[in-house]
Amino acid sequence: MLHHFKKYLRTFFSCHLLLAGMFILNISCKDAKKEDTAVVTSTVPTKKPNILILLTDQWRAQATGYAGDPNVKTPNLDRLASESINFTNAVSGTPVCTPFRAALLTGQLPLTTGVFMNDVQLNPDALTMAKIFSAHDYDTGYIGKWHLDGHGRLQNVPPGERRQGFEFWNGNECTHDYNHSVYYDNDNPDRKIWERYDTFDQTDAALHYISDRKAIEDPFLMIVSYGTPHGPYHTAPKEYRDRFDPEKIQLRQNVPEKSQKRAKKELSGYYAHIEAIDDMIGKITQQLKDDGQWDNTIILFTSDHGDLLGSHGELKKQQPYDESIRVPMLLKLPAAANLKPSTKKVVVNSEDLLPTLLGLTNIEIPNTIEGTDFSSIIKNNEDLDNAALIRSIQPFGSWNKNRGGREYRGLRTPRYTYTRDLNGPWLLYDNQKDPYQETNLIGNKEYATIQSELDTKLTQRLKTNKDEFLPGTEYIKKWGYTVDKTGTIPYTE
Incomplete structure (x- = not known):
């Protein structure tokens, strides 16, 4: 009885919240793309599928067993890959934490949301993933790193609009103290600390959430957001x-000699975090199977961006090299989809994830969403030679x-990476012939046509997005952000 009453209240408030958001943002819903009737009938399960997003922080695409990394063992991810669609060219279009997370939740571009740097707040009125799915009878939950609130990294994100529609909450704004990790539990405003390495305790919270919902009629949307393998690297058990x-x-062969000693040291800790997460993914997938929920759950495994870790003599993220922009991305579909595991070259970007999940669950896509819905490509087992903005x-x-x-x-295609800076063409790589991006082809006569074509395509995309490509200080002024002398938004604990 209580569950049905809560369901009524949730549906009532979710629908009104969605309608209010649509009124505020002056939006309407797009007509869903028409699909072949036979295809839709064969791929849509009779019960709405659960959606589980396993999100990691700073995990580059190259660093898994199934991707061929010789240093690390990821048997659970390898097994998941063998049952999933593997998007080998997935990218983080703005390869840094907060912008990716805003794009994931809204399907919007960073110059639309204003979220193009860390430690700013996503507009509480945004139409988000949780609000949309909640209005379609989904239970929604979030565990782990949030990094979308902008009120201090260790502060509570209170229930209500700042949680962007998520109901269940075991979250923290942002911490990298993985063995003394702050979090807040649902409606309790008191600061709590995970007792163990937080990857373990966050997984246990996810296991309880999944198990508690095995007998509940409504499907769930759950994001489990791990803080690792982001540094500090040497803090795994x-x-x-x-x-x-x-x-x-x-x-990797693109790590210069001067960077090799540090890279080896940092990578040894980085891989330790990865193997710990892999074990936890094994626990979660087993729980879904034990509870009979595996066959009706969509699993999306990915990361908010990569990590250079010495490649090109550089560290961390933001830069347009593959170690920074490319992320692992696996999509496991429900059994009723009747699709075989596959590897796809299509370049999926951050803002494409929400519309694609909506397409896969046959939910209309609001006009606020700017990303691409790739669900028809998935359902029809097709592929695409496209270009994603970075x-x-x-x-x-x-x-x-x-x-x-x-x-x-810039643009990342299945074969090429092309970028401009404020002075003009900057980088061009043929990733097929030069997978470690060691030879910049800007000005190379043999690639003059390719460079021209990519430059023209980039100009068209920027025009479509109304992106004037101004200096960053202009966007800081537009959004009223306060930055320090390095151009960084200071954050507080």
Whole structure:
């Protein structure tokens, strides 16, 4: 009885919240794309599927067993990959934490939301993933790192509009103290600390959430957002750290000699975090199977951006190199979809995830959403040679202008990476012939036609998006952000 009453209240308030958001934003819903009737009939389950998003922080696409990394073992992810669609060219269009998360939740571009740097707040009136799915009878939950509130990294994100429609909550704004990790529990305003390495305790919270819902009629949308393998790298439990000897780490060939010692040391800790997460993914997938929910659950595994870790002599993210922009992305579909596992070259971007999930669950896509719905490609087992936008609107933090940071706009296709900075063409790589991006082809006569075609396509995309490609300071002024002398938004604990 209580559950049905809660369901009524949730549906009532969710629908009114959605309608209010639509009124405020002056939006309407797009007509769903017409699909072949036979295809739709064969791919739509009779019960709405659960959606589980396993989100990691700073995990580059190259760093899994199934992607061929010689240093790390990820048997649980490898098994998931064998049952999933593997998007080998998935990118984080603005490769840094907060912008990715805003794009994931809204399906919008960073110059639309204003979320193009870390530690700013996503507009509480935004029409988000949780609000949309909640209005379609989904229970919604969030566990782990949020980084969308802008009120201090260790502060509570209180129930209500700042949680962007998520009901169940075991979240923290942002912390990298993984063994003394702050979080807040649902409606309790008191600060709590996960008792163990937070990847373990966050997984346990997810297991309880999943198990508690096995007998409930409504489907769920759950995001489990791990803070690792983001640094500090050497903080995984000792049993994982002991697996990696820095001297035995095999580096990517684009790590210059001057960076190799540090890269090996950092990678040994990075891989320790990864193997710990892999074990936890194994626990979650097993729980779904034990509870009979595996066959009717969509699983999306990905990361908010990658990590250079010495490649090109650089560290961390924001830059347009593959180690920074490319992320792992696996999509496991319900059994009723009747689709075989596959590998796809189509370049999926951050803002494409929400419309694609809506398309897969046959929910109308609101006009606020700017990303691409790739659900028809998935349902029809097709592929696409497309181009995704990559960008740095305002370089900051570890890649501020004092450290070589620059504004750029670019395209990543299945084969090429092309970028412009404010002075003109900057980088061009043939990723098929040069997978480590060691030869910049800007000005190369043999690639003059390719460069021209990509530059024209980039100009068209920027025009479509009304992106004038101004210096980052212009966007900071527009959105009223306060930055320090490095162009970074200061954050408080």
